[in-house]
Amino acid sequence: MxxxxxxxxxxxxxxxxxxxxxxxxxxxxxxxxxxxxxxxxxxxxxxNAGARALATSRTMTIGVVVHFHRAEFTPALATYLVALSDAATGHGYSVTLLTDADGPGAVRRAVAARRVDGLVLLDVVENDPRLEPIVGTGFPAVMIGMPHDARGIDAVDLDFAAGAGLLVDHLARAGHRRATFVRWPDELYAAGGTHALRFAEAARDRAAARGMSLDEVACPVGPERVRALLAERLRRAGAPDALLVHNDAAAAMLPFALHDAGLRVPQDRSVVSLHSAELARLYALPFTSVESEPDAVVHDAVELLLRRIGAPDERPVARLVTPRLVRRESVATRR
Amino acid sequence: MxxxxxxxxxxxxxxxxxxxxxxxxxxxxxxxxxxxxxxxxxxxxxxNAGARALATSRTMTIGVVVHFHRAEFTPALATYLVALSDAATGHGYSVTLLTDADGPGAVRRAVAARRVDGLVLLDVVENDPRLEPIVGTGFPAVMIGMPHDARGIDAVDLDFAAGAGLLVDHLARAGHRRATFVRWPDELYAAGGTHALRFAEAARDRAAARGMSLDEVACPVGPERVRALLAERLRRAGAPDALLVHNDAAAAMLPFALHDAGLRVPQDRSVVSLHSAELARLYALPFTSVESEPDAVVHDAVELLLRRIGAPDERPVARLVTPRLVRRESVATRR
DNA sequence: CTGAAAGCGCTTACAG
DNA sequence: CTGAAAGCGCTTACAG
Known part of the structure; x- marks a missing residue:
């Protein structure tokens, strides 16, 4: 060479x-x-990238920290990883994967060995242990997710509150006065799934402001259970004829549950949902919806991170990505 | 520091x-x-990892090359990436993501900049352009996938032929003399999806040896179309009462198509399938099946790659991971 | 505008 | 068993 x-x-x-x-x-x-x-x-x-890195103290690589639970069950993860790699490559950076059964260990080692110039933390939740190694160190990092206390770290996420607003408004404008709010299980809210909290609060506020009443259904995990629960709720006498969904598993099973209950969309039920873009593709979901915006979120995350690497001492930033409503004719106008 | x-x-x-x-x-x-x-x-x-790398000429990192088409639609990809990262970490290696809209470019740059000691190529197909930059260079690499011509590069994959054998045998032992073979669309076989070819050939051979006849159905892409096609085939008069499936989209939609056709498993139809482990989890597929073995495949790939890094001149190796039959009571005994 | 020198943080023969 | 020195392949003041 x-x-x-x-x-x-x-x-x-x-x-x-x-x-x-x-x-x-x-x-x-x-x-x-x-x-x-x-x-x-x-x-x-x-x-020789390594020699240059030694001379400049810049590795030109960023570490992406995958939540260790996430590996279990997540069609969306790959989309974020590939998008991150593409975005980083566009700026001359490489991406290294930081995974660890033991959570913060991978972060600590990568930072200590000066393998990366900065970190992107995927799916950050409240009290995320992956933050420990970097909080207070000023090490450049950006979270995807928006915990209540950002602890001085930059953050990017979809604006779930605005997404809830778009969906509730859409139902309200179509004349719906009642809706079933199919949401995540209670544990998720308790565990610090801040996107879930932000959506739910905004949905309730907006519905109240619009004079719409919400029947809440917390959906369990597991396709079969979700399907059965939804079918049962759909069949109930006097059930609202609109559904507001924020739960990927429920959104995926809803077409089948509707089928089970013999209901058509939008004739019998109007449906709006916020879910991941990957889920929508994988299951060909036919609902008017707000989808996650992996490309936009990742683009902003990389931009913030590179800015932070260049200016470690500026004030922390939180950036919300504006959601879009994708219309798919799943809402009928009620008189 | x-x-x-x-x-x-x-x-x-x-x-x-x-x-x-x-x-x-x-x-x-x-x-x-x-x-x-x-x-x-x-x-x-x-x-300092970079300084050590410069002194030793070993970066202690491996590059994982994601097929640029794969990013589109693949719940399984994340599983492989996380498993790779975990396996590499266990050996003291880091993993960097090599993605590129332009295919071989990312590989070429990473090798030229000496960013990685070796490569893992995910989902290799026939005439894969990602091989170009390394064929003949002796640069350590291992493919996941088994193209007809390995071009001197190590390869690991699930033994799809053995998997087909397991499934056909299982149906034959239960007394089935005919089965519908729900397979991938013709384009996939033509495009060099070697796992598809290996499965199909082995299935036909084994069926012939067992005196079983196979009605082949090539399934299109897209959940709705798959579901409709399957439902139609299932309803046909005189259709075989067993199904042998090798097509993830079809496997995912089959429970719904069976439901559409008013058929129960295993009373009305016996079903066996080979599909990805992620799909099985995501859709809670209830079929006796052979599943992809991401952990075993990745484990072997990392092992081969590290061996190759240590001994670049040894003969290329191809390793097949032995499949397992997971029984789920979807096959009834016929007299 | 060009070049000689020092230094980035390690490892590895090689003397002692 | 321990230590002084050279070298890995770059970049960056600093002279010229």
Whole structure:
């Protein structure tokens, strides 16, 4: 493998001159530059990333910290990882995966070994143990998720409250005065799933403001149980003819539960939902909905992180991604 | 951040002695070792991974190359990525993500910049363009997937032929003489999805050997279309009362198609399937099946890759992971 | 505008 | 068993 010394020799210049044309720092005579570029091409030279990192104290890599529970069951994770890698590559950064059964250990080791210039933490929840190693250190990091106390760390997330507002408004404008709010199980709210809390609070507030009443159903985990529960609720006499859904498992099973109950959308039931974009694709969900915005969220996260790497001492930032309503004709107008 | 020089000073020894206790290469007097270890603890010292990499020419990181098409639609990808990262971490390696809309570009750059010691290529297909940058270079790599021509690169995959054998045998032993073989669309076989080919060929051979006849149905893409097609085939007069499935979309929709057709499993239809483990969990599939073995496949891939990094010149290896039959009472005995 | 020198934080022969 | 020195492949002041 050719080194910068080989290139310098081939071009008949000093190594520092090669370095100068490599990273465009200094002005180099066009003719000299040409000689260097020819030598680089001839020798098929590439900068050794590790050597550059040692000299600059910049690894040009970011670590993405996957929540250890997340690995279990998550069609969305890959989308975020690939999007992160693409976004980072666009800025000349690499992405290294930080996973660990033991949670904060992977973060601590990566930071200590100076393997990464910054961190992206996926799916941050309240009191997330992965924050421990970096809180107070000023190490550049950005959370995807929005815990109540950001502890001085930058954060990006979809604006779940605004999403709830869009969906409730959509039902209200269609004339619905009552809706079943199919939501996550209570444990999730208790465990600090802040997106769930933000959605639920906003949904209740907006519904109240709109004079709409909400029947809440906390859905369990597991496709079969969800399907059975939903079918039972749908069949109940006097059930509202609109559904507001914030629960991926429920959204996925809802078409089948509706089928089980012999109900058509939108003729018999209007449905709106907030769920992950991957879920919508995987199950071809036919509902008017607000979807997660992995590309936008990741784009902002990388942008914030790189800014933070460049300016570690600026005030922490929280950024909410504006949700969009995707219309799919699952809401009928009521008189 | 403390350096090895700080530790040496603190312990009153030479840097090389610190290095020796760090990587246990040389014998160090117990008392000296203790002084060094105390200094390390006191200064909270960690080796700078980049500096070590420069000195040893070993980055201790492996690149995982994600097929650019895969990002689109794949609940299984995250499982493989997390499993890879866990397995690599267990051997002291990091994992960096190599994605690129332009396919081989990411591989070429990572190798040229000496960012990685080796590569894991996920979901390799026939004539995979990601192989181009490394074929013939001897750069350590292992494919997950088993193209017809391995081009000198190590490969690991589930033994799809053996999986087909297990499933056909299971139906045959239960007395079935005919089955509908629900398979992938023709395009997939044409495009070089070698797992599909290996399964199909083995299924036909084994069925013939068992005196079982197979009605083949190539399933299209898209949940709704799959569901409709399956329901139609299931209702047909004289349709076989057993199904052999190798198509994830079809497996996912089959419970619903059976429901649409008013058929019960196993009373009306026996079903066996080979599909991804993630799919089985996500949809709670109730079929006796052979599932992908992400943990075993990834374990073997990492093992082969590390061996290859240590011995670049040994002959290429192909390893098949033995499939297991998971019984779920979806097959009834016929007389 | 160009080049010689020092340094980034390690490891590894090689003397002692 | 321990230590001084050279080197890994870069970048960056600093002279010229």
């Amino acid at each position: 050719a080194t910068i010394a080989d290139v310098a020799r081939e071009a008949g210049v000093a190594r520092s001159t090669v370095s100068a044309v490599l990273n465009g720092r200094k002005l180099v005579m066009p003719e000299t530059r040409k000689r260097v570029e020819d030598a680089i091409a001839k020798l098929d030279y590439s900068v | 403390a350096t090895i020089a700080d530790v040496a000073r603190e312990a009153g020894v030479a840097r090389s002695t610190v290095s020796a206790v760090l990587n246990g290469r040389k014998l160090v007097m117990p008392e000296t070792r203790k002084r060094v270890e105390d200094a390390i603890a006191k200064l909270d010292y960690s080796v």
